[in-house]
Amino acid sequence: MTSLPTVPRGAGRDAITDAAREIFAERGYHGTSVRDIARHAGLSLSALYYWHPSKQHLLAALVEESTQEYFERCDAALREEGDEPADRLRALVRATVEYRVSRRVESAIAASEWRNLSLENRERLDGLRQAATRLWSDLIAEGVARGVFRCAHPEDARRSVIAACNAIAQWYEPGGDITLADLVERYGDIALRIVDHRG
Amino acid sequence: MTSLPTVPRGAGRDAITDAAREIFAERGYHGTSVRDIARHAGLSLSALYYWHPSKQHLLAALVEESTQEYFERCDAALREEGDEPADRLRALVRATVEYRVSRRVESAIAASEWRNLSLENRERLDGLRQAATRLWSDLIAEGVARGVFRCAHPEDARRSVIAACNAIAQWYEPGGDITLADLVERYGDIALRIVDHRG
Amino acid sequence: MTSLPTVPRGAGRDAITDAAREIFAERGYHGTSVRDIARHAGLSLSALYYWHPSKQHLLAALVEESTQEYFERCDAALREEGDEPADRLRALVRATVEYRVSRRVESAIAASEWRNLSLENRERLDGLRQAATRLWSDLIAEGVARGVFRCAHPEDARRSVIAACNAIAQWYEPGGDITLADLVERYGDIALRIVDHRG
Amino acid sequence: MTSLPTVPRGAGRDAITDAAREIFAERGYHGTSVRDIARHAGLSLSALYYWHPSKQHLLAALVEESTQEYFERCDAALREEGDEPADRLRALVRATVEYRVSRRVESAIAASEWRNLSLENRERLDGLRQAATRLWSDLIAEGVARGVFRCAHPEDARRSVIAACNAIAQWYEPGGDITLADLVERYGDIALRIVDHRG
DNA sequence: AATGAATGAGTATTCATTCAT
DNA sequence: TATGAATGAATACTCATTCAT
Numbered sequence A, B, C, D: 001m002t003s004l005p006t007v008p009r010g011a012g013r014d015a016i017t018d019a020a021r022e023i024f025a026e027r028g029y030h031g032t033s034v035r036d037i038a039r040h041a042g043l044s045l046s047a048l049y050y051w052h053p054s055k056q057h058l059l060a061a062l063v064e065e066s067t068q069e070y071f072e073r074c075d076a077a078l079r080e081e082g083d084e085p086a087d088r089l090r091a092l093v094r095a096t097v098e099y100r101v102s103r104r105v106e107s108a109i110a111a112s113e114w115r116n117l118s119l120e121n122r123e124r125l126d127g128l129r130q131a132a133t134r135l136w137s138d139l140i141a142e143g144v145a146r147g148v149f150r151c152a153h154p155e156d157a158r159r160s161v162i163a164a165c166n167a168i169a170q171w172y173e174p175g176g177d178i179t180l181a182d183l184v185e186r187y188g189d190i191a192l193r194i195v196d197h198r199g
Numbered sequence E: 001a002a003t004g005a006a007t008g009a010g011t012a013t014t015c016a017t018t019c020a021t
Numbered sequence F: 001t002a003t004g005a006a007t008g009a010a011t012a013c014t015c016a017t018t019c020a021t
Helices: A012-027 A034-041 A045-051 A055-079 A085-102 A104-112 A119-146 A154-171 A180-194 B012-027 B034-041 B045-051 B055-079 B085-102 B104-112 B119-146 B154-171 B180-194 C012-027 C034-041 C045-051 C055-079 C085-102 C104-112 C119-146 C154-171 C180-194 D012-027 D034-041 D045-051 D055-079 D085-102 D104-112 D119-146 D154-171 D180-194
Strands: none
Touching: A012 A034, A012 A045, A012 A055, A012 A104, A034 A045, A055 A085, A055 A104, A055 A119, A085 A104, A085 A119, A085 A154, A085 A180, A104 A154, A119 A154, A154 A180, A154 B154, A154 B180, A180 B154, A180 B180, B012 B034, B012 B045, B012 B055, B012 B104, B034 B045, B055 B085, B055 B104, B055 B119, B085 B104, B085 B119, B085 B154, B085 B180, B104 B154, B119 B154, B154 B180, C012 C034, C012 C045, C012 C055, C012 C104, C034 C045, C055 C085, C055 C104, C055 C119, C085 C104, C085 C119, C085 C154, C085 C180, C104 C154, C119 C154, C154 C180, C154 D154, C154 D180, C180 D154, C180 D180, D012 D034, D012 D045, D012 D055, D012 D104, D034 D045, D055 D085, D055 D104, D055 D119, D085 D104, D085 D119, D085 D154, D085 D180, D104 D154, D119 D154, D154 D180
């Protein structure tokens, strides 16, 4: 029993979004009831529906925000970087790792609840998702073109690097021995090995 | 409307297990109703309960079988191999990739429905899961000890290799251009780069 | 999407009554939500409750106004008429037909939502309803007493005439080929035949 | 509190249909909850859904059965009759009155809940409804053609006769002073006067 | 070895209404 | 003279499961 916060008037929207994020992440979309969410938020069921038209909408909003933020972090990281492919790959890894760690909960939702989005929502958000993927693909292609990455199968390399970074969310415990900076360095190294980078 | 198969008398058990496998994989545990499973199996709801005590039991059986089989494939692959770490790592990758591809559906269930196992079942199956993990860890540790793998962080390497192999299930289409043998070779290469293998 | 009217300040009461009338008529009392009414009126839900204490009150007010007006029209029509029963019957038919046509919407509510009035409201309004009925009964009785109406069962005649007139609301389309004056004449004829009038 | 009957196993379907009929008639479609129906039937809510897919389906089934039966009674009554229009009109009145009285409850539903049918159901049942109407129209037209009915506006006559007969359901109390045979005779007379029949 | 009929607890969502401002 | 935010009870419907046969 976690103690239920008393929600100040007008703060309902965020309380509900926060609660939904936590419980969706913990139990999955179908394993979560809107009652659970409302209770966890310290509000009535009706208040939930005052702010959000449906459970599906709640999920879509979380996934959208998360997907959007991920893309923006990656995009920003690349724009701040020079044009050396190795540096740029490290930048993308850093953005991804930082994202998976600092937004662990919502990134888990975006990853595992994608199939529970309605067809409509899935189509709407797919472009954003692919845009993020393309950042990786283009970058690796460029490295290969320049001869600094030598991997024979760039798409497999890309998927492997992303999968390795994503998996961090499943085991990493913030506040433990390993710092975020450690992670960034380690997974940057791994990524460069995966694309077979030669200085 | 897929035509429902007429189940031969006595074949009920398998028909139900097969149906559960497909639908759990497609919609997730909580997104699946026992009615869906029974209907898909071409049997009555009561027949389902004749063969299986509960929905949870059905899930646990699938996860158990899948986890068991994975471990055995890995174990067998290693036993057939010599003691060269690189070869052994390739063997483990081969076992994993072949497993993810040939048992794509059940491996997806084992991966994503783990949290929906009851505490009891989760504890019961956890040993098996860890045993498989240990095969990887021990192997990489051995490679490092021998100086043929030079990765600084063997656990991160292990997680990355496994994550890369597992991700195959999400995109690979059997019957397409890429053969299973291609995959095994490509991901063996990637794995060896991840552990920083030097001939 | 019908465009919602902007309600001038102070005109809220009528806007709500009008909206309630339309929607109650269209979907029935239980098929209508107060939210529908407020939205249709272009006002907030709270504004509705500022002006009207409850949904039930809203219905009762509409039924009352309608029933009252019907009685007054009938009463006035009779007072303007001489004492010839046939003329008086035509006058009552005219009042009724004109009412059903010009107040089609509210008369439909009064007719079909009567049962959804609270017991209290039903009892309060019943006297008014019966008063209108008595106008018909007394008139027909008078005609029979004078020997100009020869129907053997005056109450059945009364119910039949009223039913015939009321039914007009279900099919008549104002602005079509049949004018209101046509209707008044046709249904006056029918009424006189029903009571078996002999000049 | 009416005592709830214990429903024998297997008799659920009828118990629910009967209960739905009664409560829909009493409170209207939207005024009735499926819980009310199940409780009234002496069964669980789930049993209701075992037998009927939805509340709407329940309504449509009742309306369909009622509309169908009404048409068949009218059709049968006409087929048993000779070709004299006056006799045939009396036959139709008899069928209608008997129907309204003996199937009072369902005929009230068919009359007042028509608008609560889904568009789909309404379209499906509309043909049946019109077929019944046509029996009346054709008959009156025939009487007019033969010169035995002299009404100037046959459609208004038709509507009036039907409205008069239908209204019986609103006031008639079986078991009172007036017998069904009385009603049939009285309303036959009224009908013949409405169409202005001359022997 | 299997079924048809039934259940109680739960689902997402909407209801009429009220509160604080 | 209004409103935005909130509520508790109800809504139609589905769930996993059990019972009698």
